Amino acid sequence: MAQVSLRKLVKRFDDTEAVRGIDLDIADKEFVVLVGPSGCGKTTTLRMIAGLEEVSGGEIAVDGEVVNDVPPKDRDMAMVFQNYALYPHMTVFENMSFGLRLKRYPKDEIARRVNEAARILDIAELLGRKPRQLSGGQRQRVAMGRAIVRNPKVFLFDEPLSNLDAKLRVQMRTEIKRVHQKVRTTTVDVTHDQVEAMTLADRVVVMNRGRIEQIGPPNELYHAPRTRFVAGFIGSPAMNFLPCRLEEANGALRVRLSQDIALPVPPTRAERYRAHVGRDGLTFGLRPEHLPEDRGNGGAHAGAIDAVIEVAEPLGMETLIFFRINEVEVCGRVSPTAGAREGARLRLCAGLDNMHLIDEASGHVI
Ligand SMILES: Nc1ncnc2c1ncn2[C@@H]1O[C@H](COP(=O)(O)OP(=O)(O)OP(=O)(O)O)[C@@H](O)[C@H]1O
Ligand SMILES: [Mg+2]
Known part of the structure; x- marks a missing residue:
């Protein structure tokens, strides 16, 4: 006792x-x-x-x-x-x-x-x-x-x-x-x-x-x-962090990561995030396991990201891939059968239900 x-x-x-x-x-x-x-x-x-x-x-x-x-x-x-x-x-x-x-x-x-x-x-x-x-x-x-x-x-x-x-x-x-x-x-x-x-x-x-x-x-x-800090410390490989902006179009929110990539925010999170539309100092967080290859079930390529693979690390049950979005290195976890090779293009599907939005100034998850 x-x-x-x-x-x-x-x-x-x-x-x-x-x-x-x-x-x-x-x-x-x-x-x-x-x-x-x-x-x-x-x-x-x-x-x-x-x-x-x-x-x-x-x-x-x-x-x-x-x-x-x-x-x-x-x-x-x-x-x-x-x-x-x-x-x-x-x-x-x-x-x-x-x-x-x-x-x-x-x-x-x-x-x-x-x-x-x-x-x-x-x-x-x-x-x-x-x-x-x-x-x-x-x-x-x-x-x-x-x-x-x-x-x-x-x-x-x-x-x-x-x-x-x-x-x-x-x-x-x-x-x-x-x-x-x-x-x-x-x-x-x-x-x-x-x-x-x-x-x-x-x-x-x-x-x-x-x-x-x-x-x-x-x-x-x-x-x-x-x-x-906790987001980055817990989980392996660590969560990806990317500078982002929140956009609003026809009532729906999107996270813009680059000129070509804007991912749809799930409606369940819209309320929580809406006050942050358009502001600076936001970081998008997504774990590698929520960035698998697109298996065609993401619904009209909901959160599609086209990756040019720089490094592929086969681990047997899965393959880690590394690519860049605006110079920032990003890690994804794809199936060993997804055809991941250095230099290959691969369409990934970002699982936005598991995304995080971080206020850079305070370090808090929104
Ligand atoms: N006897 C000591 N005198 C002065 N500073 C100390 C002493 N013991 C620990 N510190 C300092 O206190 C801080 C915390 O040390 P501590 O040993 O608790 O860390 P830790 O989390 O156990 O790290 P690690 O994972 O490396 O074991 C460190 O900055 C360390 O340098
Ligand atoms: Mg110790």
Whole structure:
């Protein structure tokens, strides 16, 4: 049982303000992921929650009790770092039980907890081995096991997967999700990998320069980003951004991207956008996956864009294509059978139901 609240949390290091007033309520049993570019304050936030870093302002509360002055060992939280170090001379069992032995837990209680954690992590047959006899992913699980046996109120993970190769990372991601489904401990995970954030989180917290840009379930961040930063950060390949103008003709709106390209805005959005007709400083945003080849079902070439392909990257299940609109590089995702080749012309169909309009001055999605 643990509910964690951050209130106007601030951290200053000499002249840098690493965390600039964060408000976040983490529910009991929730899995929250802090994601953002390098240096945005993720680790600092996590370390403040753990008590490893003093707060410069604001409050941290656990189950309603302010813990600002509670030392780390009394917060009942277990942190797993990116560079988790296992004791090389100890077996897996000894590594996992080390903390409990220090606290003089009874032997049978230690054995019960270690065996239970090993079962959850599927490393029961490795308990007698030394770390050097384990693969990277198995070592990672032992590090998680050390946290699990403590049965803490909160798990804090700081990029626990970033040292693993791509395949193992995907495996361990699933592993972490499975563990959380079993133990249901409130978890705060930190990553700069947006795919990890999306796949693991109940809610994702997107951070940028010490502030929170947006908090929401993964699908909400993907479909309804509130700022240009979130729109560009979530999703891979990243959303395309193009300067645009809104035009009105016979009551219908169009987004003009170039002399030749003006795409029809869906009537459902007309109300929201109408006040911005004709003004400067607008950016059109569309994800590559909403820019596939025209399959003739777009209705009178509704959002047709004729692309001259500069680069084609076949990925097997799809092909990424890169072309230009007014000098700006744009990425589309087409079927491997669409005939995408360097230099070829291809008609694409822009899925305007998924478009975004951004006010450049404020960085907000309209
Ligand atoms: N002990 C420190 N002294 C001074 N500045 C620090 C200290 N720790 C962190 N910072 C600064 O605070 C800011 C946030 O750092 P933090 O480690 O929280 O970033 P992060 O989001 O975890 O980044 P990364 O993805 O690279 O791990 C950075 O500008 C960093 O240089
Ligand atoms: Mg960090």
